[in-house]
Amino acid sequence: MAKKLVALCACTMGLAHTFMAAQSLEEAAKELGYEVKIETQGADGIQNALTPKDLEEADIIIQAVAITPENNDRFDNYDVYEIGLQDAIKNAKGIIKEIEEMISAEAQ
Amino acid sequence: MAITKKSAVNGGTDRPKLNIGSTSPAPEKKGVWAELSKHVMTGISNMIPFLIMGGLILALSQLIPYVILGVDPSMGIIDAMNSGKYTGSSIGLLKFAQLTLEFGGTLFGFAIPMFAAFMANSIGGKLAFPAGFIGGLMATKPTSILSLTDGKWEANSPVASTFLGAILIAIAAGYFVKWLNKSIKVSHNMLAFKTTFLIPIIAAAGVMLGMHLVVTPLGGLINSGIKSALGAAGAAGSFGYAIALSAATAIDLGGPINKAAGFVALSFTTDKLLPITARCIAIVVPSIGLGLATIIDKMVVGRHVFDKQFYPQGKTAMFLAFMGISEGSIPFALEKPSITIPAYMIGAIVGGTSAVAMGAVQWFPESAIWAWPLISNIAAYIAGIAIGAVITALIVIFARNNLIKKGKLEVDSND
Numbered sequence: 001m002a003k004k005l006v007a008l009c010a011c012t013m014g015l016a017h018t019f020m021a022a023q024s025l026e027e028a029a030k031e032l033g034y035e036v037k038i039e040t041q042g043a044d045g046i047q048n049a050l051t052p053k054d055l056e057e058a059d060i061i062i063q064a065v066a067i068t069p070e071n072n073d074r075f076d077n078y079d080v081y082e083i084g085l086q087d088a089i090k091n092a093k094g095i096i097k098e099i100e101e102m103i104s105a106e107a108q
Numbered sequence: 109m110a111i112t113k114k115s116a117v118n119g120g121t122d123r124p125k126l127n128i129g130s131t132s133p134a135p136e137k138k139g140v141w142a143e144l145s146k147h148v149m150t151g152i153s154n155m156i157p158f159l160i161m162g163g164l165i166l167a168l169s170q171l172i173p174y175v176i177l178g179v180d181p182s183m184g185i186i187d188a189m190n191s192g193k194y195t196g197s198s199i200g201l202l203k204f205a206q207l208t209l210e211f212g213g214t215l216f217g218f219a220i221p222m223f224a225a226f227m228a229n230s231i232g233g234k235l236a237f238p239a240g241f242i243g244g245l246m247a248t249k250p251t252s253i254l255s256l257t258d259g260k261w262e263a264n265s266p267v268a269s270t271f272l273g274a275i276l277i278a279i280a281a282g283y284f285v286k287w288l289n290k291s292i293k294v295s296h297n298m299l300a301f302k303t304t305f306l307i308p309i310i311a312a313a314g315v316m317l318g319m320h321l322v323v324t325p326l327g328g329l330i331n332s333g334i335k336s337a338l339g340a341a342g343a344a345g346s347f348g349y350a351i352a353l354s355a356a357t358a359i360d361l362g363g364p365i366n367k368a369a370g371f372v373a374l375s376f377t378t379d380k381l382l383p384i385t386a387r388c389i390a391i392v393v394p395s396i397g398l399g400l401a402t403i404i405d406k407m408v409v410g411r412h413v414f415d416k417q418f419y420p421q422g423k424t425a426m427f428l429a430f431m432g433i434s435e436g437s438i439p440f441a442l443e444k445p446s447i448t449i450p451a452y453m454i455g456a457i458v459g460g461t462s463a464v465a466m467g468a469v470q471w472f473p474e475s476a477i478w479a480w481p482l483i484s485n486i487a488a489y490i491a492g493i494a495i496g497a498v499i500t501a502l503i504v505i506f507a508r509n510n511l512i513k514k515g516k517l518e519v520d521s522n523d
Binding site: 012013014015016017020065066067068075076077078079080081082083084087089090095098099102 | 110112115116146147150152156230433438442
């Protein structure tokens with residue numbers, strides 16, 4: 001089974017950065033061979049919500065947020081990597097690779 | 109790159125694939141400011157729908173009497189109805205305008221309480237929400253001070269601490285509730301007592317006394333202080349403010365500097381200290397300028413200076429700008445920041461400052477076209493936008509054209 005990456009994106013206004021970050025994370029994750037699901041909390045509400053099953057199955061959980069997301073307590077039992085929206089938009093691939101390194105360094 | 113790892117709260121026991129044998133790393137490495145700014149942004153994010161809804165309705169209350177019916181701007185709606193100049197359907201319209209004024213004003217007035225409520229909620233969770241809410245409401249409608257004058261007790265309302273007070277009480281209430289939650293330890297069957305009685309009454313009493321004794325006097329003092337300092341600085345002060353505000357707004361288009369500037373400007377304008385005119389203009393100038401650049405580049409330098417896909421984006425950005433949304437110009441800034449960002453800033457500064465110099469005043473924190481009826485001296489405002497947009501467009505076009513000529517920039521166009 002493919003590795004799975006899930007992410008939550010939310011910016012202050014919920015108009016542009018949220019969706020730009022979601023798109024660039026999705027493309028980068030696919031390119032790196034992940035199965036990917038991304039929740040957006042924008043001005044149009046919560047779209048594509050991450051379920052408990054998604055979180056359980058995920059190898060990497062990312063939050064690209066400028067605000068405290070809604071229903072944040074569902075992440076309490078998991079390791080979450082929080083990144084800036086700008087970084088996600090500009091360098092999603094680099095960020096994912098860096099997180100992979102952090103995880104493998106920890107597993108040693 | 110800033111990656112913050114937030115480890116699983118219970119040590120991640122249900123995620124053995126990640127955490128076997130790892131000594132648990134320091135969980136929150138984020139700085140205090142980054143943390144606080146996230147809470148402030150959460151508050152602003154949830155306050156904005158109130159500003160928009162209230163603002164839309166309030167705009168009608170200005171549009172109907174002062175634009176459609178031509179009522180003298182110094183006259184209130186009810187005075188206009190009593191003036192005898194309006195009859196029949198005009199009276200009906202004025203009645204409706206009065207309704208929108210009261211309804212929209214009340215809705216708008218909930219923006220600050222909502223800000224404080226969601227900010228406190230972001231810090232301290234569900235129990236902090238009502239504490240922040242009431243704190244924010246007290247910041248706009250402070251509790252009265254009782255004083256004995258000539259042998260009689262009188263209730264006087266103090267100067268409101270407004271936005272400043274709201275942010276102080278949201279921080280205080282949020283962290284206070286968080287601390288209470290952590291430090292009051294009770295057995296499992298006493299949990300209901302803790303969460304339905306103990307914390308609510310301590311938090312509510314704390315906010316009540318904190319607002320009355322500390323935040324309201326302090327915030328009121330600072331607000332009146334700023335007001336008199338600005339009065340003393342006069343015109344030079346308001347120009348300096350316009351320049352700084354437009355530059356900070358345009359520099360990173362919705363990034364941290366923009367948001368910080370917006371935060372200061374929002375608090376000044378809701379407190380009626382300084383109008384937000386320059387920021388409203390600086391928000392729309394970059395997008396309109398770039399939209400303009402995609403339209404006139406061929407006429408100005410005789411060639412297309414952007415890649416094909418940017419042309420429809422330029423027009424979208426321009427349209428979004430009239431809706432008060434600046435994000436449409438982000439793709440351009442990402443593509444060639446060294447040209448685009450200075451062009452944004454120069455256009456925004458010149459546009460914002462010249463509109464202020466020509467006497468445009470906007471107190472309402474919204475750039476969209478529907479907020480334009482609330483501007484005084486709208487001709488100056490539009491002129492400022494036009495000047496700024498043209499300058500941005502020309503800088504971008506000439507700078508890009510120059511790079512193309514030197515062979516340092518390639519564009520994929522149909523030329």
